[in-house]
Every structure is written in structure tokens, then in C-alpha cells.
Amino acid sequence: MGNSNNERYLESQAARESNARSYPRRLPIAILEAEGIHVKDMDGKVYYDCLAGAGTLALGHNHPVVVDAIRQMLEHKRPLHTLDLTTPLKEQFVDEVFASLPEAFAKDARIQFCGPTGGDAIEAAIKLVKTATGNRSILAFQGGYHGSTHATMSLSGTLGQKEKINALIPDVHHLPYPYAYRCPFGVGGEETHRISSKYIENLLRDPESGIVSPCGMILEVVQGEGGSIPAPIE
Numbered sequence: 001m002g003n004s005n006n007e008r009y010l011e012s013q014a015a016r017e018s019n020a021r022s023y024p025r026r027l028p029i030a031i032l033e034a035e036g037i038h039v040k041d042m043d044g045k046v047y048y049d050c051l052a053g054a055g056t057l058a059l060g061h062n063h064p065v066v067v068d069a070i071r072q073m074l075e076h077k078r079p080l081h082t083l084d085l086t087t088p089l090k091e092q093f094v095d096e097v098f099a100s101l102p103e104a105f106a107k108d109a110r111i112q113f114c115g116p117t118g119g120d121a122i123e124a125a126i127k128l129v130k131t132a133t134g135n136r137s138i139l140a141f142q143g144g145y146h147g148s149t150h151a152t153m154s155l156s157g158t159l160g161q162k163e164k165i166n167a168l169i170p171d172v173h174h175l176p177y178p179y180a181y182r183c184p185f186g187v188g189g190e191e192t193h194r195i196s197s198k199y200i201e202n203l204l205r206d207p208e209s210g211i212v213s214p215c216g217m218i219l220e221v222v223q224g225e226g227g228s229i230p231a232p233i234e
């Protein structure tokens with residue numbers, strides 16, 4: 001057993017949780033409390049939380065507005081689970097999402113309530129484009145990260161997580177991402193953007209491209225795991 005409280009929790013975690021743990025290997029702490037931008041570990045040390053729930057805790061931990069909304073919900077006997085049956089609160093949420101969209105888009109938009117994760121959203125999108133087009137191949141990008149489910153892993157560039165999983169989903173094709181600084185075509189700058197667009201255009205037009213008509217293309221407008229790389233407008 002380690003001497004610190006953190007170590008005791010980490011040893012227990014390592015003994016009882018699967019090897020699929022990722023962040024604890026790089027951030028070996030156990031967290032007791034969190035408020036705003038701060039988290040406090042089991043040894044009383046306070047950190048700035050730059051993980052921020054992978055960017056989802058935009059208001060920080062336990063923001064009074066969020067805590068109050070949760071309290072209201074519990075005190076007013078609001079249902080915690082209704083499958084996809086609607087509720088006044090869900091209606092209000094949809095109103096606000098639609099109000100935040102550009103008007104022309106909102107007019108014909110539909111909302112899909114997926115599971116809570118990014119991977120769930122991508123899975124739903126894959127099923128949607130496959131159903132809508134009847135096509136099967138998908139274009140993705142090198143350096144992309146889309147999640148850790150079977151299908152999203154297939155779309156990702158990240159090799160570490162997929163190397164040992166046989167037969168990921170078929171018909172996924174990884175294109176070079178238009179990264180001007182580490183240019184996949186060895187030229188760099190604006191030329192990277194031009195060649196990348198040309199490459200994709202050619203691939204879509206060429207009856208000998210080897211890729212049957214795709215159902216869709218998945219693209220991070222700013223690659224995250226791949227290295228904070230924005231895609232050019234082109």
C-alpha cells in the first residue's frame with residue numbers, strides 16, 4: 001500500500017478496474033472535490049482542471065446555476081428517465097437548441113437524441129448516412145479521432161487503440177488531412193490545401209478510384225487528438 005491517500009485509491013483502482021483505464025495512467029490522482037476550475041485530490045492538493053470533462057464542463061464544476069437546476073428538478077419530482085418520451089423540460093431544451101440555430105437551418109432541422117457520448121453521436125450519424133444513401137463506403141481522415149466504439153474506432157486514425165482489434169467495420173478509407181505544417185504531400189502552406197481538395201475531388205470523380213460511392217465523409221473541422229489542426233475553408 002502506498003503512503004498517500006491518492007496512492008491508496010490508485011492501487012485499489014488498478015486492482016479492480018480493467019486495463020482500459022487511460023487518464024489515471026497520466027494523471028495519477030483520486031479526486032475528492034471540485035468547484036469551478038479547481039479540483040482537489042485526496043492529499044489535499046488543488047489543481048486547475050484543464051481537462052474540464054473533455055471540454056464539456058464549460059461552466060466549470062458544480063456551477064451554482066447547474067446545481068440549482070438539478071435541485072429544482074429533484075424537488076419538483078421531475079422524471080429522471082423517460083426513454084424518448086417527451087416532457088416539458090425536454091420541450092424547453094429543444095426550443096432553446098432550435099432558437100440557437102440559424103433560422104433557415106432550424107426551419108427544416110430535426111433533432112436526434114443519441115446516447116450521451118460523442119461516440120454515440122457518430123454511431124447515429126453513420127447509421128443515418130448509410131440508411132439515407134444506401135451506400136456503404138465512408139471517407140475519414142488520417143489523424144482523426146472519433147471515439148472508442150467498434151465503428152468510431154474504425155473511422156479514427158489513432159492506431160494504438162485499434163491495432164489489436166480484428167476486422168473493424170469495412171469500407172472506411174482514410175484520406176490525408178490538409179495539414180499545412182506537416183504536409184502529407186511534402187509541399188506545405190496553401191499548396192497543401194489546394195492539393196488536398198484536388199485529391200478528394202479526383203477520388204470522388206474517378207471510376208477507377210477503388211472506392212465505391214461513399215455514404216458520407218467524416219471530418220473534424222479542427223482535429224483534436226491529431227494535434228489541434230484546423231482544416232482550411234477549401
Ligand SMILES: Cc1ncc(COP(=O)(O)O)c(C=O)c1O
Binds near residue numbers: 145146147224
Ligand atoms: C472529435 C471527437 N469525436 C468523438 C469523440 C468521442 O467522444 P466520447 O468519448 O464522448 O465517445 C471525441 C472524444 O474525445 C472527440 O474528440
